[in-house]
Amino acid sequence: METIMLTKKNAHRVTMVRRKDDPQSTPVPFRWRGELRFGIGNFDHLIGEGDQSRIIKPHEFEGWEVVETSHPGYLEDLWDAAYHAHYWSSQNPDIVGEDELTQYERELHADLQTMPEEQREQYLSNYKSHLSGVWASESRVASAFVTGRSGFNYQRNEKAENAYRNKCEAFRGWRERALKAVEKYKESQKTDEQRTEELWQKVEADIDSTATTIHNLDTGKERGYSRALFVSNLFGRISTYAKNGNVEIVERAVARIREWNAKCQKPIITERHSLFKLPDVARRVRQKTEETVSRENKEIAFEGGKVVFNYAEDRLQILFDEVPDKEFRERMHREFRFNWSRRNMAWQRQLTDNAVRAARRLLKLENL
Structure with a gap:
């Protein structure tokens, strides 16, 4: 070694x-x-x-x-660039450059720890490329306190400062987009079981926090809050998962609340509450969703386009042969709540009876 x-x-x-x-x-x-x-x-x-x-x-x-x-020397070969970046703007370019290199290297190391191994090399290369550009641009920015005021070109220096600022913004914009892309990639690699488990950990923590507050109100450890409001809010959050057909989360949530009821003298939520019927609601929603997704899409043509019942995406979509005029598009969005989808290249809204009625009125289609 x-x-x-x-x-x-x-x-x-x-x-x-x-x-x-x-x-x-x-x-x-x-x-x-x-x-x-x-x-x-x-x-x-x-x-x-x-x-x-x-x-x-x-x-x-x-x-x-x-x-x-503490971490590898990712930016060690940029040491001179960090120094020269502050040569004309600081009386201590070595110290300022060292400070910046240290901060950027720590940031880079933290970023790399969040991403899969196969994405690190490309991210590191792009990070160094952007940072090199930032420091090269900064090296053209001067300070009259360093260079002396005699003959100092303020106009040229202002252009250099603007160029440097643009480089910094481009660098930060790239990093933000790159990290979002990494998170999206990591999410795409997860199994359904992993996503469910991660969601459950958040839901369980929420239930435990709310149940603790309710129990403290029951035992007099906390005062001044509405018990009924805490119960109502917890029910509302769990019912959202039921309406989305998330059977696993709802069943585990109800089981967790029963665990709390078993260890508290006064139940957190009594068995008579509608919350304990939510697993049945979730199962009905899932069954209906599965039946809907398996249906074949239906298309109804009209003069100038067609209406698509997209069951797989749960969307009623309107596709035009030619782009409608601006007034019609604004009316379609404002009055009938149809939104443009760049991905599907269609005007659409959720597939409901109200959506069908809206499309019928908008397009004057009696057969819709």
């Missing part, structure tokens, strides 16, 4: 070191900037533990080898 020496470029991520001249010695903690003093750049690095710790200067780094780091 290659020996890595402690250097100024890797010190910010090093946590344990060992003497170079004594490879069998016990590793000791290393604290980068472990002791701060007043003023910019006034800090000391510490080595050792507790009362045995001491200050170590950068020129002493070469006598120590790295044993442990």
Whole structure:
């Protein structure tokens, strides 16, 4: 295994070191900037533990080898870019550059831990590319306090600042989109069982929190709240899952509430409550949904387009041969609640009796 020496470029991520001249010695903690003093750049690095710790200067780094780091040196090859980014705008470009590199590297490491292994290499490459662009742009921004006011070109500097700002916004925008794409990919890889279990953990925590409050109200540990409101809100949240046909979640929710009832002198929710009928509601909804999804789509043509009963997506869709005029489109959205779907290339709304009646009035179709 290659020996890595402690250097100024890797010190910010090093946590344990060992003497170079004594490879069998016990590793000791290393604290980068472990002791701060007043003023910019006034800090000391510490080595050792507790009362045995001491200050170590950068020129002493070469006598120590790295044993442990907090994360890999993802951006170590951008050290010079970080330094030059602040050469014309800071009187301490090495310190400011080191600060930024440290912050970006920690952010990058945290991002990489959230994503699958197969996506990390591409994300790392794109991150470094964007950051390089940011620092290259920042390197063209100057400060009159550094360069001197004589002959300072404020107009050119303003353009450089705007370009740098745009690079930063593009970088942050890319990162936000990339992390959302990662989450979407991770979600797509989950099984139905995993999704159900994750949802149940949230529902269970919600039930336990609400049940605890209700129990505390019953026993006098809490006052000033409406017990009935807590029960009503809990019922409303669970009934939402029932209306969506989520049988597994509703059944487990009811079972969890029964567990609370069994251990409390006064039931959290009595068995007479409509909540205990929700599993039947959920099963009926699921059965109806399964029957609907299996139905074959129905199409009804009209002059200039067609109406589609899309049972699989639970949508009533209107497709036109040509784009309607603006006034008609606004009326279709405002008065009849049809919305444009870019994915389906159709105007649509949920497939209900009201939707059918709305389409019949809008298109003046008696046979719909």
